[in-house]
Amino acid sequence: MTTARIEKLDRLIEASVSAREAQTGSLLRQSFRRLKRSPMAVTGAVIVGLFVVVAVLGPVIAPYDPTAQTWGKEVFLNRNIFPGPRAENWFGLDHLGRDMFSRMIVGARQTLLVGVVATLIGFVAGAVIGGVAAAAGTFGGRWGERVEAVIMRAVDVALAIPMLLLALSVAALLGPSLSTVMIAVGVAQIPIFARLLRGSMLAQAHSDYVLAAVSLGVPKGRIVVSHILPNSLGPVIVQATLVLATAIIEAAALSYLGLGNPDPGSPEWGTMLADAQRFLSGAPQLAIYPAVGIIVTALGFTLLGEAMRESLDPRLRRQE
């Protein structure tokens, strides 16, 4: 009884000490500290980290040239013979006798590139649109409110279009290429970012410290840039990590539909998936590798994003 009570007391003291430690440092440092304790965040970070390393080092660590049809004579398409995993080719061979393991590794780079660039396009354009709308609506008077209404209705219309359809139309317009995929996926994300930032900024615009800043005669533009914006970016940054996952999947989907990089030699997970489809009954492993790659990567970004959202959310912060 007494020992149990002492243990409990110790635990309480420990908790209060760590709580006090957690209160020092900036908000970001605090969030980071919480992040390190979350298994979800750590798992996500490990996956993402691994993926980024592979993507960056790609051609250096790949054991073979991903485009060389070195073992072409060992593959017999009409008899469904695709040599599976073996000592020299860990993931086996694809339909042209290329090393799947090397193709997976080198393909990671394009996947990451497309995901990051598409997310950046969506983030920057969406943030500008949403930011302008929120600033105009809050401080622009009657005209500003009209500007905001026009912008946001346009965003609503864009949101109503299914994302893949929007991306497909953009891709069809620009013709199949790698940059097409980036732009298409990025454009499809713009309305989401615009809406999110606007909502977040409007919430901040009605907060007490903005009123306090107004009461001190701080100019409007200054209030938007140095008070409202820094407080509104949190959810948008989190959304960006989540969108990164979606962007990777969508980029793969566009490649799968034949709108990606037209170069058949250049390895890309979505294109690899599309190629594997023809041999699905005979060699399902060819589809499984890129599919698992896409899923795990998207999962990693999603886990990290979700954990970040939780650690930055002040409402959840109190529950610790």
Place this chain on the structure above:
Amino acid sequence: MALLEVEDLRVAFGNATAVDGVSFSVEEGRIVGLVGESGCGKSVTSLAVMGLLPKGRGGRRAKAPEPVQAAAAEPAPGAVKAAAAAPQAVPAGGGRRSRGGADVSGRAVFDGTDLLALTPAAMRRRRGKDLAMVFQDPLSSLNPVVPIGRQITEVLERHRGLKGAKANQEAASLLDRVGIPDPVRRLKEYPHQLSGGMRQRVLIAIAVACAPRLLIADEPTTALDVTIQAQILELLKDLVEDEGTALLMITHDLGVVAGMCDEVNVLYSGRVVESAPVRELFARPTHPYTVGLLGSIPKLDLPIHEPLTPIRGSIADVIRWKDGCAFAPRCDRVAEACVDGEPPLIGSAHAHRCVRAEEVA
């Protein structure tokens, strides 16, 4: 002439009238209290004086010559009042609905200029420099992601043109003046790293950064515990005495009023019901509402288990001031005369708005 002279201030949100003809004045170097319960219009009054209320569109519409209203042939402020009093007279579908904006009328004369008539840009130049405000909740009134030093220098830069190291130096000396130890180190800290009392001190430092002539404190101690309350009030009092700043103190705490203020205005349902020097008010409360407020304060010398004496009802059940005394439904001494037309403000030095004051006293 007083530093701030508020005359017949009216604020309406759509059809709801929050402030219904408030008049009071603040002399230089004096502390004036604005007292009342939640919803009586004290905060709205202060926000209106600072020009911080969102602009409504109703005012514009009411001033436009409308055939039905023109028959009443009233001046513009009256037209707003009429619109508020008779909502059905205003076509609800006319124009876009306002986003909860406020229609403000009346005058708030500060040192010879009517603040309510200033352009937004002119008002912005005065806010923070000539008149500043201390808000109720010190945590939410500070930007959580900006170090406090930056939040102070922002004002110094804007109104006093101080920059860089000079501004930092001035910010540190301001923090020192409001009693924050180790000010240079504190400049780099974020609001969440400070205690509640410290945060309120920072807010006060920001408010007095440009030596305003009028300081408005909107319940500056409500979010703090009692010992810190006393310190903050003492600090405000010192600052006012040193600088000769006028202080408009908005509070629901009569204890604060007794300890701080020179003059008191008691607000009820958007109107001043009693206005007097502080000793006078506590010695001879005249309006039944003031009497009730004073009676509901717990006293140390009361016997144990003696219940407190509340004012019955709540501020929700009001009569419009036009039709009689808005306090009548809650008043113990209500009579026919109370709901027989608008009660006037009687007296000057110790003014009250009760038609039965002689009989009650």
